[in-house]
Amino acid sequence: MQVSRTRAGQGLGAGLMFICLGGLGLWFGRGLAVGSAQEMGPGYAPALVCWGMVLVGTLVLARSLLRGTVAIEAASPRAVFGIVAALGVFAATIGNLGLVLSSLVTVAVACLIEPKLRWKEVALLSAGLSIAAVVLFVFVLRIPFRTWPV
Amino acid sequence: MRFASKSLMVALSCTLAAPVFAQAKWPERPIRVINPFTPGGTSDLLMRLSTERVEKALGTQLIIESRPGAGGSIGSAVVAQAPADGHTLLVTTTGPAAIAQVLFEKPPYDVVKDFTYLYMFGGAPILVAVSAKSPIKTVQDFVAAAKKAPQTFANSGTGSVGHLTGALFAGEAGVRLTHVPFKGAPEAQASIVSGEVASLWNTLGAHVGGLKGGEIRGIAVTSQDRSPQFPEIPTMRELGFPDVVVTNWFLMAGPANLPQDIVVRINDAFTAAGKDPKAAAGIAALGVQPIPGLNLKNYTDFIRKEVAVWGKVMKEHGIKRQ
Amino acid sequence: MDLIDNLWLGFTVAVSWTNLLFCLIGVLVGTLIGVLPGLGPVTTIAMLLPITYYLEPVTALIMLAGIFYGSQYGGSTTSILLNMPGEASSVVTCLDGHQMAKNGRAGAALAVSAIGSFVGGTVATLVVAGAAIYIADFVKTFTSVEYFSLMVFGLVAAVVLASGSVLNAIGMVLLGLFLGMVGTDLSTGAPRYVFGVPMLADGIDFVILATGMFGIAEVLANLERRIRSGQPSAITNIGRAGLTRSEWKQSAPAIWRGTLIGSALGVLPGSGGMLSSFASYTLEKKLAKDPSRFGKGAIEGVAGPESANNAGSQTSFIPLLTMGLPSNATMAMMAGAMMIHGIVPSSKVVTDQPELFWGLIASMWIGNVLLLIMNLPLVGIWIRILEVPYRFLYPTVLLLCCIGVYSLTNSPQSILFMLGFGLMGWMFMKFGCEPAPLVLGFVLGSRMEENLRRAMLVSGGDGWVFVQRPISLVFLVCAGLLLLLVVLPSFSRSREALKEG
Numbered sequence: 001m002q003v004s005r006t007r008a009g010q011g012l013g014a015g016l017m018f019i020c021l022g023g024l025g026l027w028f029g030r031g032l033a034v035g036s037a038q039e040m041g042p043g044y045a046p047a048l049v050c051w052g053m054v055l056v057g058t059l060v061l062a063r064s065l066l067r068g069t070v071a072i073e074a075a076s077p078r079a080v081f082g083i084v085a086a087l088g089v090f091a092a093t094i095g096n097l098g099l100v101l102s103s104l105v106t107v108a109v110a111c112l113i114e115p116k117l118r119w120k121e122v123a124l125l126s127a128g129l130s131i132a133a134v135v136l137f138v139f140v141l142r143i144p145f146r147t148w149p150v
Numbered sequence: 151m152r153f154a155s156k157s158l159m160v161a162l163s164c165t166l167a168a169p170v171f172a173q174a175k176w177p178e179r180p181i182r183v184i185n186p187f188t189p190g191g192t193s194d195l196l197m198r199l200s201t202e203r204v205e206k207a208l209g210t211q212l213i214i215e216s217r218p219g220a221g222g223s224i225g226s227a228v229v230a231q232a233p234a235d236g237h238t239l240l241v242t243t244t245g246p247a248a249i250a251q252v253l254f255e256k257p258p259y260d261v262v263k264d265f266t267y268l269y270m271f272g273g274a275p276i277l278v279a280v281s282a283k284s285p286i287k288t289v290q291d292f293v294a295a296a297k298k299a300p301q302t303f304a305n306s307g308t309g310s311v312g313h314l315t316g317a318l319f320a321g322e323a324g325v326r327l328t329h330v331p332f333k334g335a336p337e338a339q340a341s342i343v344s345g346e347v348a349s350l351w352n353t354l355g356a357h358v359g360g361l362k363g364g365e366i367r368g369i370a371v372t373s374q375d376r377s378p379q380f381p382e383i384p385t386m387r388e389l390g391f392p393d394v395v396v397t398n399w400f401l402m403a404g405p406a407n408l409p410q411d412i413v414v415r416i417n418d419a420f421t422a423a424g425k426d427p428k429a430a431a432g433i434a435a436l437g438v439q440p441i442p443g444l445n446l447k448n449y450t451d452f453i454r455k456e457v458a459v460w461g462k463v464m465k466e467h468g469i470k471r472q
Numbered sequence: 473m474d475l476i477d478n479l480w481l482g483f484t485v486a487v488s489w490t491n492l493l494f495c496l497i498g499v500l501v502g503t504l505i506g507v508l509p510g511l512g513p514v515t516t517i518a519m520l521l522p523i524t525y526y527l528e529p530v531t532a533l534i535m536l537a538g539i540f541y542g543s544q545y546g547g548s549t550t551s552i553l554l555n556m557p558g559e560a561s562s563v564v565t566c567l568d569g570h571q572m573a574k575n576g577r578a579g580a581a582l583a584v585s586a587i588g589s590f591v592g593g594t595v596a597t598l599v600v601a602g603a604a605i606y607i608a609d610f611v612k613t614f615t616s617v618e619y620f621s622l623m624v625f626g627l628v629a630a631v632v633l634a635s636g637s638v639l640n641a642i643g644m645v646l647l648g649l650f651l652g653m654v655g656t657d658l659s660t661g662a663p664r665y666v667f668g669v670p671m672l673a674d675g676i677d678f679v680i681l682a683t684g685m686f687g688i689a690e691v692l693a694n695l696e697r698r699i700r701s702g703q704p705s706a707i708t709n710i711g712r713a714g715l716t717r718s719e720w721k722q723s724a725p726a727i728w729r730g731t732l733i734g735s736a737l738g739v740l741p742g743s744g745g746m747l748s749s750f751a752s753y754t755l756e757k758k759l760a761k762d763p764s765r766f767g768k769g770a771i772e773g774v775a776g777p778e779s780a781n782n783a784g785s786q787t788s789f790i791p792l793l794t795m796g797l798p799s800n801a802t803m804a805m806m807a808g809a810m811m812i813h814g815i816v817p818s819s820k821v822v823t824d825q826p827e828l829f830w831g832l833i834a835s836m837w838i839g840n841v842l843l844l845i846m847n848l849p850l851v852g853i854w855i856r857i858l859e860v861p862y863r864f865l866y867p868t869v870l871l872l873c874c875i876g877v878y879s880l881t882n883s884p885q886s887i888l889f890m891l892g893f894g895l896m897g898w899m900f901m902k903f904g905c906e907p908a909p910l911v912l913g914f915v916l917g918s919r920m921e922e923n924l925r926r927a928m929l930v931s932g933g934d935g936w937v938f939v940q941r942p943i944s945l946v947f948l949v950c951a952g953l954l955l956l957l958v959v960l961p962s963f964s965r966s967r968e969a970l971k972e973g
Contacts, residue, residue, distance in 0.1 A: 010904035017903060018643045025650055028665055038933025042657035042664055045921040049650045056643040063639070072902050079695040080898070083688065083870070084891060090874040091887035103871055110867040115699050125864055129871055141511070143879050144180055144213060189518045190804035199812055201522040214518070215882075219674035220656050220663075227670075302930060308661045330926055331659050336797040336804070337741065343795075346615035346930055359796030359818030428525070431814040 009071045011064020018057030025050035082113030098146040099138065103130040176236050176412055180211040183239045186225025186246055188334070189216045192355040192436050193241045196271050196400050199432045203423035208415065221309045222246030223258050230259035234405040236412040239268070244311045244398045248456040252464050253309045255471045261457060266408040267449035269420040272438040273397030275373035276315045277354040277383075279366045281342045289370050289389050292349060296325035304330045304338040304347040311398045312352040314463055315372060319351075319386070319394050321467040342366060353398045354437035372396040379437065399441060401449070417446055475602055478830045482601075485831030486838055491534050494527070498535035499839050502542020503846070506558050507550055509683045510876025513543045513559075517805040521812060529813040530828045534835040536809055537789070540802050541593065541836065544745075544785045545843050548585045548778055552578060553857055554869055556687035560678055561781040563911045564749040566686055567633070568766060568773030575769045578855045580715045584723050584771055585778040586847040592731040592783035593840035599735045599783075600790055601833050605822075607739050607787070608794040614740070616927040617937050621947035622740070623920045626747045628951040629754040630912040632958050635767030640905045648910035651676055652917020659925060671885055680877055680886055681914060684893025685900075685907045687873045691866050692898045698862065715771075723775035726756050730779030738784025739791065741799040743915050745784040749777035750912050758957065767906075786836055793829060795819055 025046060032043025063069075086109045093102040107126035111117065137143045185194045194214065201212050217225030226246040232238035242265075251261045259265075280286045286295060295301055305312030308331050320327040330347050332338040335356030341347040343365050350357070350366065354377065360366040361380060368383040372394055376385055386394035402420060404413075423429055444452055463469070485491065505511040517536050524532030547559030552569035565585065572581040599607075627645050634641035654665045655675030666672045715723070730752040737748035756772040757763050766773050789806075791799045796817035798804040807817045815825065822829045857865070877890050897907055931937040939945050 010902070013899075014640055014643065014903040014905050017899065017905075018647070021647060021650070025665070028667075032662065032664060033660075036933065037935070038928055040659075040925045040928060042660050042662040045924070046650060046653050046664065049646050049653070052646045053643060053650065056639060056646060060637075060639050060643065070904060073696075074700075075902070076696040076699045078699055079692055080895070082695070083692050083894065086867075086870055087688070087874060087887055087891040087894075090871075090878075091884040091891075094874075094878055094887075095884050099875070103875070106874060107867045107871055110870050111863070113695055113699075113866075114863045116863075121863070125867060129868060133871060133875055137875055137879065144211075145879070188801065188804070189514060190798070190801065190808040194518070195521075195808045195811055198518075198521045198808070199525075202525055216518075217674075220661065224670060224673050308659060328929065330929060333658060333922065334804070336791075336799075340612070340741070340795075340797055341615065341926075343612050344615045346617075346926075359816045362816055363796055363819030365795065365819060428814075432812050435811050435814045435816055 004071060005068035006071050007065055007068050009064060009069035011060055011069035013072055015057045015059075015061025015064060018053045018060060020057075022050040022053030022057060025053070078115075079113055082110070086110040086113070095146075096149060098148040099134055100130050100147055101149065103133045176409075176415075177208055177210040179237060180213050181208070181237050181239060183212050183214045183241060184225045184229050185214055185216050185241050186218060186222035187216065187243075188218045189214075192274070192353065192438065193243055193400055195436060196433065196438065197241050199429045200420055200423035203426055203429070204419045207419035207422060221250060221253070221307060223250045223254070226250070227258040229403065229405060230264040232405050234266070234407045234409075236404065236408055236416070238405065239416070240265070240403045242401050242403050244456065245307075245309065247401060247403070247453060249309060249311065249314060249460050251457045252461040253469075253471060262450060262454055264406050265403040265453075266406055266413060267401055267403050267453065268408075268413055268416045268446075269402040270441060270444045270449065271400040271402070271420075271424070272433065272440045273373075273399035274354045274437045274439070275371040275377060275385075276312050276351055276396050276398065277357050277361075277368055278319075278370040278372075278386075279339075279342065279350045279357060279361070279368045280348065281345060282365055282367050283345070284342075284348070284367065286348070286369065287367070289384075289386070289391075292369060293323050293325055295348070296320075296323070296327060300326040300328055301348040302328045302330050303349045303351050304332055304341045305350065305352045306332050306335045306338050306356075310352075311396060314460065314469065315394065315396045316351040317467050317469055318396070318463050319391065322391050322393055339366060358435065358437050373439075377437070378439070379434070397441070400438060413446065478826065479601060479834060481826060482830030482832075482834030485530060485827050486534065486834035490528075491531050491831070491835060492838070494531050494535040495538050495835050495839050496842055498538020499542035499545075499843050499846070502539040502544075503546035503843070505539070506543035506546020506548075508876055509550070509556055509558055509687060509873055510679055510878075510880050512679065513540045514801045514805055515880070516543075517802065517809070521805070521809055524809060525812060529810065529815055530831045532809055532813065533806065533828070533832050534839075536806055537832060537836060538839045540806075541782065541785045541839060542843060544782050545586070545589050545847060548589075548774075549582065549854055551686075552581045552585065552774070553854060554687065554865075555690040556869065556873070557682050560682065560915070561745045561749055561785070562778075563682060563686070563746075563908060564633075564753050564777040564781075565774055567753065567908055568768075568770050570690075571767065571769035572771065572774065573858065577719075577769060577771070578858055579851055580719055580771060581774050582851040582854055583715055583848065584719070584727075584775045586844060586851070588723070588727045588730060588775045588779035589782035590840050590844040591727050592734055592779035592781075593786055593843075594837060595731045596735045596738065596783035596786035597833060597837045597840070599787055600793070600836070601830075604790045604794050607790055611739055611791065612795070614943070615941075616923040616930070617941050617944045618947070619740075620920060620923040620927055621938055621944040621951075622747075623743075623916045623923070625947045625951040625954070626743075626750060626912060626916060627909075627920075628954045628958075629747075629751050630909040632754045632954060633750060633757060633766075634906050634909055635764075636904055636906060638958055640903075641909045644900070644905050644907065644910040645913040648913020648915075649917040649920065650913075651681070651910070652914045653921060655918070658918070658922055669885070671881065671883060671889070675918065676889070676914075677880065677886070678915065679880055680890050681893050682911060683873050683877055684890040685897035685911070687869060688890060688894025689897030689901065689907075691869055692894060693901055694862065695866065719771050723771050726752075726772035726776040727779045729755060729759075730776035731783045733776075734780030734783030735787050737780075738787035739799070741791065741797075743919065744788060744799065745781050746912065746915050748780040748784040750908075752776040752780035754954075758954075782840075789832075789836075792817055793821060793832075796821070 033041030034043045035041030090106040111122040229240035547562035550558045551562040551565040555570040631641045734748040756776040
């Protein structure tokens with residue numbers, strides 16, 4: 001199989017990701033005491049690990065710039081925003097609306113991600129799942145969820 | 151990291167627990183009991199031993215939720231901020247209900263003003279133990295060894311009662327002890343059995359098995375009198391350390407200003423549950439003994455006194471605030 | 473023979489109608505919570521404790537134990553079908569199990585995981601019966617030094633199991649270690665990377681991280697693919713349930729090796745079960761004639777780890793039953809169950825309460841038989857899930873993840889964390905980084921640090937202790953050799969790539 005390689009590929013992303021995360025860890029951990037090898041402070045191990053991430057990131061980056069890596073697959077904004085919206089809606093509503101309504105809206109929003117949307121199916125699925133969720137979690141497992149809005 | 155956290159489910163086979171009688175106002179829904187430690191610890195088990203009977207007496211379910219972290223102060227803070235309607239309670243101990251007040255630079259709550267105290271389960275002493283194979287047989291041996299070279303002591307957690315008791319003792323005996331913290335009592339006990347750490351200073355409950363099984367040797371307890379379970383282990387008081395008298399007590403609490411009738415009903419329910427012979431046997435197996443002379447009227451005074459004692463320990467032995 | 477007498481005693485206790493019934497209830501409940509994301513055995517056992525109060529102690533323990541190993545069985549189902557680990561230990565099963573499902577071999581993956589779990593459980597039960605005390609004596613000698621070196625070995629194993637770049641895998645392990653350190657520092661009580669969020673004070677919850685990084689990220693990736701290509705379903709071909717002859721031949725040795733590894737590592741406190749499934753996967757990949765099949769649906773990659781984690785869940789009872797020391801959170805709940813009945817878990821239980829000890833062990837084997845009988849026919853039903861059109865399946869999965877995680881913490885914040893980890897997992901896919909090494913790093917992170925700090929504190933800052941203690945040295949040498957094995961071929965491969973390029 002012929003895979004095209006590019007400098008702006010997966011390696012570039014991974015390298016930058018490790019460097020950034022390591023750097024963030026070092027920055028936010030700057031207030032933690034490092035201590036000595038005998039009595040390590042709370043900052044000792046995180047600093048070690050973060051410098052490790054920066055080092056690995058640099059190597060990954062260098063390798064990808066020298067040799068190129070597989071190109072990054074394009075993202076689909078529809079899928080990403082759809083997931084963010086669906087989970088966001090659940091988080092926003094579960095506290096006040098209760099399990100029944102919250103499940104209903106969450107499933108409906110999740111269904112919107114699908115390109116070939118059929119309204120009847122969406123309605124049936126969200127109603128069905130909402131009922132199933134209440135039966136399983138509230139009646140069978142007896143989790144004291146709020147079922148309805150107060 | 152942690153794996154599990156919270157038991158907010160009630161009985162899977164709830165058919166076995168059939169409470170629910172018509173009640174005036176309180177309780178109008180299940181009562182949330184926050185356990186500020188990991189599930190399976192002494193505080194959690196004390197609650198679960200009484201759950202069944204208390205549920206029957208109060209006519210609602212108790213949902214025990216574990217909220218561990220920062221020596222129990224995270225879960226306690228949740229209850230301190232909860233509405234005082236009797237639907238959120240706390241099972242607390244010496245750590246979050248007294249030491250936290252003096253240990254933290256900025257305590258997340260005031261143990262005297264922010265809580266109503268409801269029921270005292272009892273207290274357990276701190277056990278001082280060494281490996282069964284250790285040449286150390288008595289506290290005198292231990293002090294002698296520590297005078298020669300600093301000794302290590304294991305316990306479950308920084309700022310825990312065991313930790314401060316060790317520090318208190320080191321000051322009284324004039325020796326240096328190095329604190330080696332562990333995540334839980336089992337790991338701490340394993341470390342003295344393997345010979346890695348010289349001694350163990352921890353609440354008795356979790357180590358009853360080790361003592362009975364003969365893997366560890368108790369050299370002292372910190373209670374006023376000897377433990378009825380282990381009458382052969384001397385107290386620190388007898389051994390010439392009159393100030394090393396410490397108990398880790400277990401207490402039910404709720405937010406400040408709980409209505410008096412709710413307070414009385416909870417106290418009655420737990421008092422009755424504790425008298426059940428099976429529950430009493432379980433409580434004894436956890437190494438928890440009743441503390442005489444305490445009742446609803448003087449719980450808060452008791453807390454005030456304990457805070458003062460630990461404040462003094464911290465100051466006199468130069469333990470840094472966090 | 474003593475062992476046979478004892479086992480006989482155990483079976484006479486375990487096959488009473490009451491005990492059989494509660495064993496069945498236990499494994500049923502266990503399977504259910506294993507399949508659902510979120511709810512784990514610790515939570516379930518905690519809530520059932522007050523109910524066991526009215527049961528005989530041995531009956532109570534039989535049921536609670538059933539919940540634990542039942543959940544280990546159930547956890548692999550969703551890993552294989554939906555790439556959503558129901559339990560911590562089934563993360564490794566996702567790697568090849570879900571790939572098998574994509575190749576139309578979901579039935580084979582489910583069947584082999586049930587059979588492997590059964591073999592692992594049976595052998596490990598015998599190990600517990602026959603050698604518990606000797607194993608306990610060995611484990612008693614472990615100190616922080618040995619644990620640290622063992623974990624180093626585990627991390628190297630995690631790097632090996634990655635099918636892509638070794639360097640990326642090392643980066644992911646480090647990131648996992650880092651995430652594992654979030655929370656309150658054990659030694660000083662200082663908050664680390666908590667940012668004032670109470671949920672983080674006790675560390676990141678494993679379930680939230682794993683559900684996000686595997687479950688949510690997988691849904692996201694599938695949806696992207698569908699939107700781009702208009703492909704009708706993520707998995708088009710469900711195949712048949714049974715194993716082919718060559719699949720049998722490949723998985724049988726893997727099951728035995730997995731069982732051995734699991735039985736040995738399961739005894740160790742904390743993360744033994746997790747380490748054993750990673751170690752088993754690594755071993756299978758190293759032994760395979762064609763390691764490149766791994767990560768693309770190699771059946772040994774399901775058979776080995778599944779056997780290992782179920783064997784490990786049986787032997788993890790050893791420290792509790794022989795020394796009274798629970799080795800993980802679930803065992804702590806079991807210890808609690810014993811204490812509620814006034815039984816103090818200690819080394820005396822075997823002699824003082826033989827019917828309890830042997831009855832429990834016999835019931836574990838019976839429970840494994842029940843699980844096998846229950847799970848094999850279920851395979852045919854489970855794989856039907858894959859026939860459900862994906863446009864119905866993914867909203868269901870999303871909702872299950874949400875409710876499961878919410879039921880753990882009762883906090884909407886946890887959903888946002890799950891979303892965050894889902895997006896992270898999706899980003900990892902984009903950059904060609906695999907999440908499995910991260911997961912092991914995450915599980916070991918704080919423990920590894922604790923043991924390192926403790927070892928250095930006790931040794932007075934002398935790092936040589938790690939090579940002076942023989943068991944520790946063995947682990948480190950093994951780790952070193954394993955690392956060489958991985959790094960050398962990847963160097964030669966990269967040289968070839970350079971020549972070609």
